[in-house]
Amino acid sequence: MGLLQLCEEYFKTTNLYEVLGISEKSTDKEVKKAYHRLSLKVHPDRVEEEEKLEATEKFKVLGSVHSILTDKEKRARYDETKSVDDDDSELAERDWVVYWRMLFKKITIDDIKAYEKEYTGSEQEKTDIKQAYLAGKGDMDYIADHVQFARTENEPRIREIINKMIEDKEIPAYKIFTHEPEKKRQRRIAKENRESKEAEEEKAELGLGSEQNSLELMIRQKQESRAQQVDSFLDGLAAKYSNKKPKATKRKAAAKSETVTKNKRRK
Structure with missing residues (x-):
């Protein structure tokens, strides 16, 4: 199944920007913020055991979307054609957990x-x-x-x-x-x-x-x-x-109430 089909299955849209809840004019920084916020909700290490399978697939989709929208050439091609290259070996072979950790270095006390x-x-x-x-x-x-x-x-x-x-x-x-x-x-x-x-x-x-x-x-x-x-x-x-000098590592405070609500429902 191609990336756009997976977006439709897990996020009810084939529009990459809509998956992240941002506009087509969003900056790389805004793309990264949205990816961070959403990926935290489905990170395989942060969900219950029975949710891991679906969460892992969603996590992969979000990683692919972020990777495309932060690559100038891939983003320009998507903006023009509204299609993606499902044969892109880089996307298919990437370890998205490692990718996530490289982007969002933990900040210590x-x-x-x-x-x-x-x-x-x-x-x-x-x-x-x-x-x-x-x-x-x-x-x-x-x-x-x-x-x-x-x-x-x-x-x-x-x-x-x-x-x-x-x-x-x-x-x-x-x-x-x-x-x-x-x-x-x-x-x-x-x-x-x-x-x-x-x-x-x-x-x-x-x-x-x-x-x-x-x-x-x-x-x-x-x-x-x-x-x-x-x-x-x-x-x-x-x-x-950070060793790489990324643009931003953060999580919006709005994610707090959503995460708390989700955890309360599980109890």
Whole structure:
């Protein structure tokens, strides 16, 4: 059976872009994001035993689709003809699990700690804080949701940076920042503690274990409102720590709720 027929069987469409849920104008980065998100759902190592056979076939299809849409010549030929070369030996012989691992290198806890150490106090952090402050008009809740590592324990240092900018007249002194009620700060702390607890519960529910190199766990500890920030964060880590310098390794926070729902149905 050819690739387009397999797409129809497993994804109800013969359009490669529709398989990934993207448009024909999508960039290579967007193609890779969509492939990562969908492949995580059917990765043979992440499904129940009774689902492995079908998941493996879907995984192969997604790998083939990604391989075609990220190859300039193959993508151009598909765009023009809406057909693919089913005799392509490279696609037929490729080990798609190895292919996936090459694209999405695991990011370890040590990588994250090293990145945090480098980011904290950097000009990039100051720029991010300034942008979040202006976009949120001084709302610390907004800043906490849009600045990397902006945990409540780091608030005094972040406030000091902002106050210095206000003194230097780089930014206006929004009252919501200068006169933030203590109750609002306490709600932020409670929210952070609640999210931490939920992340631990999801960790147990999804069977992630206690391994220190779980990228999935790190992502699930982020709020859904930080989706764009997480993508940017992981892009930077992937470029820094991967041997190949790929464009991005990330998973959208939206996959969190879908995966949790799926696991709950199995119980």
